[in-house]
Amino acid sequence: MSDSIIHLEGIRKSYFMGRNELEVLKGISLDIQRNEYVALMGPSGSGKSTLMNIVGCLDTASAGKYILNGHDVSTMKDNDLATIRNKEIGFVFQQFNLLPRLTALENVALPLVYAGIGKKQRNEKAMHVMEMVSLVDRSHHKPNELSGGQCQRVAIARALVNDPSLILADEPTGNLDTRTSYEIMGIFDNIYKNGNTIVLVTHEEDIANHARRVVRLRDGLVETDRANEKLILHK
Helix, strand or coil, rough: CCCCCEEEEEEEEEEECCCCEEEEEEEEEEEECCEEEEEEEECHHHHHHHHHHHHHCCCCCCCCEECCCCEEEECHHHHHHHHHHHHEEEECCCCCCCCCCCCCCHHHHHHHCCCCCCCCHHHHHHHHHHCCCHHHHHHCHHHHCCCCCHHHHHHHHHHHHCHHHHHHHHECCCCCCCHHHHHHHHHHHHHHHCCEEEEEECCCCHHCCCCCCCEECCCEEEEEEECCCCCCCCC
């Protein structure tokens, strides 16, 4: 556990439908080390989305312990969870989640606004991460002037701008064509090579094959957890 960025111990999650209890996670224990690239897979109903929400501090477990980068988040209240989430995690979603009235640069800089960083410094930092995703020339365009792949590059830059401990990507290529998906996964590969930790949630085998380790869930439990033997490498 010493160098774990994520330490999950006996994580359970139940929802109540009237008087009926639905147990979605049934005791997940998992460690993810710094600078690991892990794909989280599983069929619908396996619990992967629920687990992702807990790992992302968007939800809390019903039971069990979760240590995120040395912080015990298992018992934190919503306000503290929000602070940890903003500081420790960069999110990339399938739907991009960009604000339509802001330019690409303003969207990328948004987490720095919440962190209280001045305009000059946040624009410099935002431009630096836009350079990392090869999008400087589109920095003053709004989302409706960008392609799907460009919007996802903006979302990736926004996830990186706060120097988070963890990048959490939920079906990041779900809205993209095959060629663009391959380009986006190339960016994730470079992010990993730069020393970042990535947890990728996907149901697509070819996307999961970019990760170095694949954890498969079934019926609320870890079914398999092994190194990826079909690794796709980008030059």
